[in-house]
Amino acid sequence: MTVDTAPMATEALDSPRSKQAMKARIARRYAAERRFRAYGVAAILFGLTFLVALFSTIMVRGYSAFLQSAFTLDVHLDPSAFGSTTPPSETDIRMADYTKLANRALFQALGVDPANKADARAASQLLSQNADVQIRKTVEADPTVIGKSVQLSLLAHGNVDTLMKGHFDRSVPENRRQLSDKQLGWLDKAAEAGLLGKHFNTGLFTYGASSKPESAGVGVALVGSLYMMAIVLLIAVPLGVAAAVYLEEFAPKNLLTDTIEVNINNLAAVPSIVFGLLGLAIFINFMGIPRSAALVGGLVLALMTLPTIIIATRAAVAAVPPSIREAALGVGASKMQSITHHVLPLAVPGILTGTIIGLAKALGETAPLLMIGMVAFVVDFPTTPLDSATALPVQIYMWATAAERGFVERTAGATLILLAFLVCMNVTAVILRRRYERRW
Amino acid sequence: MLNVQTNELQQGATKLGGALNPHKVAAKDVSVYYGEKRALFDVTVNIPDRGVMAFIGPSGCGKSTFLRCINRMNDTIPICRVTGKITIEDEDIYDPSLDVVQLRARVGMVFQKPNPFPKSIYENVAYGPRIHGLAGSKAELDHIVETSLQRAALWKEVKDRLNDPGTGLSGGQQQRLCIARAVAVSPEVILMDEPCSALDPIATAKVEELIDELKQNFCIIIVTHSMQQAARVSQRTAFFHLGVLVEEGATNDIFTNPNDQRTQDYITGRFG
Ligand SMILES: Nc1ncnc2c1ncn2[C@@H]1O[C@H](COP(=O)(O)OP(=O)(O)OP(=O)(O)O)[C@@H](O)[C@H]1O
Ligand SMILES: [Mg+2]
Numbered sequence: 001m002t003v004d005t006a007p008m009a010t011e012a013l014d015s016p017r018s019k020q021a022m023k024a025r026i027a028r029r030y031a032a033e034r035r036f037r038a039y040g041v042a043a044i045l046f047g048l049t050f051l052v053a054l055f056s057t058i059m060v061r062g063y064s065a066f067l068q069s070a071f072t073l074d075v076h077l078d079p080s081a082f083g084s085t086t087p088p089s090e091t092d093i094r095m096a097d098y099t100k101l102a103n104r105a106l107f108q109a110l111g112v113d114p115a116n117k118a119d120a121r122a123a124s125q126l127l128s129q130n131a132d133v134q135i136r137k138t139v140e141a142d143p144t145v146i147g148k149s150v151q152l153s154l155l156a157h158g159n160v161d162t163l164m165k166g167h168f169d170r171s172v173p174e175n176r177r178q179l180s181d182k183q184l185g186w187l188d189k190a191a192e193a194g195l196l197g198k199h200f201n202t203g204l205f206t207y208g209a210s211s212k213p214e215s216a217g218v219g220v221a222l223v224g225s226l227y228m229m230a231i232v233l234l235i236a237v238p239l240g241v242a243a244a245v246y247l248e249e250f251a252p253k254n255l256l257t258d259t260i261e262v263n264i265n266n267l268a269a270v271p272s273i274v275f276g277l278l279g280l281a282i283f284i285n286f287m288g289i290p291r292s293a294a295l296v297g298g299l300v301l302a303l304m305t306l307p308t309i310i311i312a313t314r315a316a317v318a319a320v321p322p323s324i325r326e327a328a329l330g331v332g333a334s335k336m337q338s339i340t341h342h343v344l345p346l347a348v349p350g351i352l353t354g355t356i357i358g359l360a361k362a363l364g365e366t367a368p369l370l371m372i373g374m375v376a377f378v379v380d381f382p383t384t385p386l387d388s389a390t391a392l393p394v395q396i397y398m399w400a401t402a403a404e405r406g407f408v409e410r411t412a413g414a415t416l417i418l419l420a421f422l423v424c425m426n427v428t429a430v431i432l433r434r435r436y437e438r439r440w
Numbered sequence: 441m442l443n444v445q446t447n448e449l450q451q452g453a454t455k456l457g458g459a460l461n462p463h464k465v466a467a468k469d470v471s472v473y474y475g476e477k478r479a480l481f482d483v484t485v486n487i488p489d490r491g492v493m494a495f496i497g498p499s500g501c502g503k504s505t506f507l508r509c510i511n512r513m514n515d516t517i518p519i520c521r522v523t524g525k526i527t528i529e530d531e532d533i534y535d536p537s538l539d540v541v542q543l544r545a546r547v548g549m550v551f552q553k554p555n556p557f558p559k560s561i562y563e564n565v566a567y568g569p570r571i572h573g574l575a576g577s578k579a580e581l582d583h584i585v586e587t588s589l590q591r592a593a594l595w596k597e598v599k600d601r602l603n604d605p606g607t608g609l610s611g612g613q614q615q616r617l618c619i620a621r622a623v624a625v626s627p628e629v630i631l632m633d634e635p636c637s638a639l640d641p642i643a644t645a646k647v648e649e650l651i652d653e654l655k656q657n658f659c660i661i662i663v664t665h666s667m668q669q670a671a672r673v674s675q676r677t678a679f680f681h682l683g684v685l686v687e688e689g690a691t692n693d694i695f696t697n698p699n700d701q702r703t704q705d706y707i708t709g710r711f712g
Pocket of ligand 1: 479505
């Protein structure tokens, strides 16, 4: 460059040579800019391609998890099934043989002769083993239905669901398929008669863990995740904001605070599984909080999120121009007043963004939760943070290891739910940032 | 309305010193160090009440540094150390028992760059009185805001949009808003660090007019790079050079008949 410009100075500016050189330089500058833009566009396209590929695979695999096959049956709640007393006692209601009631309704609908043991068994295999629970819940909710017929939508077996979603290969020899020709015949007839159909899968959002894919859902895991997020919010946000404000505004600049700063930055980069180990050692082994409780998970995730929130808050606080602080101090505000009245309100969007991004990261975190034993098979909703709980990503992890077709689609479906949450949170962060962005 | 506050002020002054003290602010042997570096060398100066004192001098000579000593704004710079003695109304402002927040309410400051809070015009002015509990009611606060804006010659321009953000005003209006904000807490001394350096000539003229008004009630200390401005608005002028207070005296004398060669050189534009 200097070689280029050195003779320029001595040369007359309007000489033809210097004009030519200038033109060439301008052309080079434009070319460099065009090249750079092309690289940028290429990089973005490359990234987008992968993103689209990722999302479309998950969607293609997962959308069917939001539909579930079920039989629409008239179930006759025969009073004789509920013991001899009228009205039936609670034990009778709990112990009644609902499977038999469900099967009876199914046989009638399909035209199967209950006396034919082989047929009856084959037909009963078409219903989910969870169908009895569905009927029981209906009766428990309203015992007056006993003696009447109610129309219920009873879950079909996972194999039937596979068939209904078109993933069943009928060309495989009968003895190697999950459904026999006879069963297929019944199902086709039932589907034609409108007895068997696909409905929106509310169970996916309300059920807990189950060994049967048709009755497995992320409801329990969602509640667990919710508890943990609440704990992270309650612990990490106040601690993180207080720590950041102290470090940024009050702490003297010395070796100790420098060390702390470096360590906080390092902590943000520590692999999350290390926080799991820490939680295992401190919260479970030392403090004795029950394993796989939402409290432990929340505490571990709070620890993990803390550095993110501290860093975001410090950046947001540091970005508030010093002139605002001086203005506040100048009219006689105390340091604390200048911070709470002026600095923090201006830093709120940054703090919120950091918090939401930290929360989103915590929501998707799996490894530390595995470390503290949150891989439990949890069927019931946790009522307190000390109950056994599981989290959305852990549920996905557990389903991903199961072989049944139903679990494969549920894995993708649950991933979609998780992604939807993450996208919502990130969009909120962007909106908040836009809304509160200020000029000064 | 103006009279009310003037009376209050006079009462306040009488309470404090009986008769008006001719020297509102007095500095004795003030030196300032930024870490190892010494920025001010034994500055001794007396600043009268009810008047304008101008600090002039080449860039980096320590004018702002000295100004910021008077409301202890230098406390916010960790490496800054101040020695010597500064008194306001014979009260040592570096006395450990003195509350610095209280001091800053007595000594208002207007900064070089207009720095209104990113809040409404009303809030900008009302903030000081509110945190100091100067207004007992909303009506009183409204009154203070109105008088302060009037004193800052801004009331006419903003009275219909008090709820608009202060940052939406023009540069000159913002600076006058900052002056209104400083005036609102009824300080005894107002420090102005190059208040017109970001303003056009018209806005500058407005602010100068304003300073002329305010000197009836306040002790005003202004830092300026404009010799003409110093000559126009001040009664006394102090010339700083390389951290030393070279000369201080009546503005007329300083500009027409300086004692020191360095002052002579500076005002005739030979350096700086
Ligand atoms: N925060 C600081 N840290 C270290 N040194 C400083 C600081 N502020 C000012 N100084 C130094 O103190 C000296 C005086 O600075 P000061 O700001 O008071 O000058 P000034 O007279 O106001 O100049 P100007 O007219 O350019 O505003 C300068 O040499 C400057 O480098
Ligand atoms: Mg200065």
